[in-house]
Amino acid sequence: MSSFLGKRARIGVAIPTTNTSAQPEMDDMRPFDVTNHVARIAIDDDSLANAEGFRKVIDDIRRSTPSAIRSLRHCGLNAIIAAVSPDGYWEGWPAHEMLLAELTDAGGGAAIVMSANAILAALNALGGIRRIGLISPYLELGDEPVSRFFTESGIDIVATHGLGGRTPSNISNVTAVDLRNAVLAVNRPEVEAIVQVGTNVPMAKFAAMAESWIGKPVLANNPVLYWHALRCSGIGDAIPGHGLLYEAK
Structure with a gap:
């Protein structure tokens, strides 16, 4: 790997435009010589209190996530985290597997990390x-x-x-x-x-x-997503202060 800063691994993170938690939390977990590279998934801040609004959020995520991941594909990434939850669960395993296949294609060979997996x-x-x-x-x-x-x-x-x-x-x-x-x-x-x-x-x-x-x-x-991305990238570091999972092999 040729990156001066990301000598051990480079992790992509695709995050909704409404999300203010995933990026700072994942930056706090970044081991030495691992770099994070962020793309934004464009969604509107629609209501989650009714079926129509929830469906609109899901549709926005489905439409925008592949292009956000595609924007990261030339960074030479080991793994790309799709830092969204509802679309990964909303219609069960068949829909999840179809989405994972689509994102894998968009990622250009990087491992795709989703919450469910x-x-x-x-x-x-x-x-x-x-x-x-x-x-x-x-x-x-x-x-x-x-x-x-x-x-x-x-x-x-x-x-x-x-x-x-x-x-x-x-x-x-x-x-x-x-x-x-x-x-x-x-x-x-x-x-x-x-x-x-x-x-x-x-x-x-x-x-x-x-x-x-x-x-x-x-x-x-967020810690689970980042842990899985690190493990998919061959990074097995124990990271103090982030719980029992980061001590698991």
Whole structure:
């Protein structure tokens, strides 16, 4: 690899224009001699409180994500993260696989990292976890398809809690109290790990702290995406302060 700054790996990150959490969180996780390269997925800040608005957001993501990823293809990237969640889950595995194939073609050979694949890989890396508490960024309208996707993947969702995001940009307007309450709401005795979906939820640092007081993995979406991108790029560094997953091989 010839890049002076990205001697070990170069990671692409395609992020919605409404998202203010994924880029800073992933920059905080960047190991030495690994560089991040960002493209924006153009979407409008439509309502997530009704089916029509949610569908418009999904359609915007579908239309714009391939071109955002295509804009990164000449950076010589090892992996490209599609830092969006709802489109990866909305219509189940067949639609997800079709989207993944399209993005793989747009990426020009780089490994494409999506939330659905990354989270399942993380659960396997942590010992084959199958019983989770699920934290969603959405209202009930968005919770159901995400839950169904994991159930169809053989994951038992013991409890679900939505953070109530009403627009894509509004998702980031959570507090530490909101995140604490969400963790407590889904942390049932039979839960083996807590999984948070939604790349605009700024939960990376809170998730790592929460592990210390519940004694279980707390998998925030952005750290999981970045972990999977690093592992797909041959980077196995343990990154202090980012939780149990970054210690897994």
